[in-house]
Amino acid sequence: MEPKQAKRSGMGFIGTLTLILIVLKAFGLIDVSWLWVFSPVWIAALFLLLVFGVILAAGRLKKGRW
Secondary structure, eight states, X not given: OOOOOOOOXXXXXXXXXXXXXXXXXXTTSOOOOHHHHTHHHHHHHHHHHHHHHHHHHHHXXXXXXX
C-alpha cells in the first residue's frame, strides 16, 4: 500500500493576488504602476532569495569557510 500524498491544485495566494491586481489595472479600477501590479511576484521571489542566502551563509559559517 502506497503512502497518501497531499495534492495541491489551483493557484496560491500570490498568484491569486497578482491576477486580481492585473484585472483591476486592466479595467482601469486602480491607477498604479505595472511594477506594483506585479509586486506580489517579485516580493515573493526576493523573499525566497533572501531566505536562501541566509541559509547558504549560515551553512558556510558553520563549516568555517567564510
